[in-house]
Amino acid sequence: MEITLEQAAEQLRGGNHITILCHRKPDGDTTGSALALYDALTELGKKVRIRCSDPLPELFQFLEENYREPEEFEEDFVVAVDVASVPLLGDLQEEYGEKVDLCIDHHSSNSRYARQLYLDGGAAAAAELIYRLFKAMEVPLTVHPALCIYTGLATDTGCFCFSNTTPASLRIAAEVLELGAPVADANRRLFESKKPSRVALEAQVLGSLEYYYEGHCAVMLISQELKKRFGVNDDELEGLSSIPRKIEGVWVGVTIREQEDCCRISLRTTPEADACAICAAFGGGGHIRAAGCTIEGGPDRARELLLREIGRQAFPGKQPEMDE
């Protein structure tokens, strides 16, 4: 059932031993939101722990320096942040799928799996809702949680460049700067520190971009071979998937990241196409302009299936001839 900000704050005040759940393959928003909420609830005297099915990427480890696992913890409340559906809990879905008391989310596609849901599909990031909770729970915003909230906002909005950027998210960022949080350092870490190996890989994949549907669809393939050759892991490929959509005339930008036995697909679209609907055809989801899915098998199969579905939805009656 959907609840208001005040009700969500009330729910959290009621808990004493609170588990915060992040989504699998944690990004800046689920991580920043969880760590900021950890600070707020700890400030209120709660025992709090954060759980995620996957390890925290190196990129975000600078945010967790003051996180401590509590001893003798008797969980009495479970809150999920930025987790739109049970499968996104990854290996934790067995244990927590039915046990989430409150979900705080900004995905309109939220599957409403939690007992209670505080949802704002218009928010730029879940971190925007965490900021509101600080105000509603009357916890003063200090530098550390402010930086965590900033990280959620900045990573989900491409540093306030994507179309999901809200006036509220910009004003929160202004407040975070005024608090004296090391935003410049965070931006360098988040957006401006690519390993030389990652840059070399980027040069390779950019050089091998493929264009289809009269240049309205661009496909970027990141093969296992390339990742091995440059010693780059998937964590370090953050952000690469936004590249194809940034090319003039491209409505659908596809990034195929080859895994051992499947391909991870990221889609980015302009208003001309619905990324979420296309990925839904493969059991994936996300937002209308940015979504993802997983397709079994190798990159050739994934490319073929994707191009067919993209054509069906975005370019009816057209053939995906490759442009030379």
Add this chain to the structure above:
Amino acid sequence: MEITLEQAAEQLRGGNHITILCHRKPDGDTTGSALALYDALTELGKKVRIRCSDPLPELFQFLEENYREPEEFEEDFVVAVDVASVPLLGDLQEEYGEKVDLCIDHHSSNSRYARQLYLDGGAAAAAELIYRLFKAMEVPLTVHPALCIYTGLATDTGCFCFSNTTPASLRIAAEVLELGAPVADANRRLFESKKPSRVALEAQVLGSLEYYYEGHCAVMLISQELKKRFGVNDDELEGLSSIPRKIEGVWVGVTIREQEDCCRISLRTTPEADACAICAAFGGGGHIRAAGCTIEGGPDRARELLLREIGRQAFPGKQPEMDE
């Protein structure tokens, strides 16, 4: 002489036929500031024209659709926006070098050439000062000038990602969004529309990045040959120069753009080095983290001279061995 916001507003109110000057090779800030100021002064009943030594890059032409050259114009006031020194007037320096009544600028390095100067070195962009002038002159901010101001702020701050981003610039962006200005469309044009040819060129230059001083200095060369091969002109290379500095461990990012008989140099630095001081050694200038200069001759000479000066200032006692 330096004057206050109110005095600058008073000065502008006093003019009737006002010429606005932009700096050579106009960027988003000088362009957006000039066009927003044009709107404000026109709203106040003035005759206004904008002059620049170089044509407006295609990238910014979407901002000037409502600009009209006035007929019978008898110039009685000259204001320069975002022009830090007379040479930056390009071909207009002969005509206007001594004739600038008011300069509105955010470069601390401003040479104080104008009769009066409204300067705030702490502002993210000149556009931030133009925003203040709207308030001071009591001109209501409407969608078009708001978008021009946004363009100045967003381009000078790397869409609010660079360390010069101010709380004020973020709040102005929030106000611009609330006014209903087509910010998402502007961001797509400004930051997310690279021609496929530009992307192919980017792949080439990324692949040929050179690292010096134990990886703390990265040099990117954009040769005439590459520009010709991919049919890309200098306008379309906007933003490329921020790439080398974004590489992990790089303190000094150098971009060398080969011209007919000289090289255009862009420097981006982390707090460990002063881009402005390094470029000043070659008669250039700019900001402490982002500066530029021109060096006569070919790229090899430019690279050698730059590496020597960079070493002298940022890596004393070290040799610029190239890292393989």
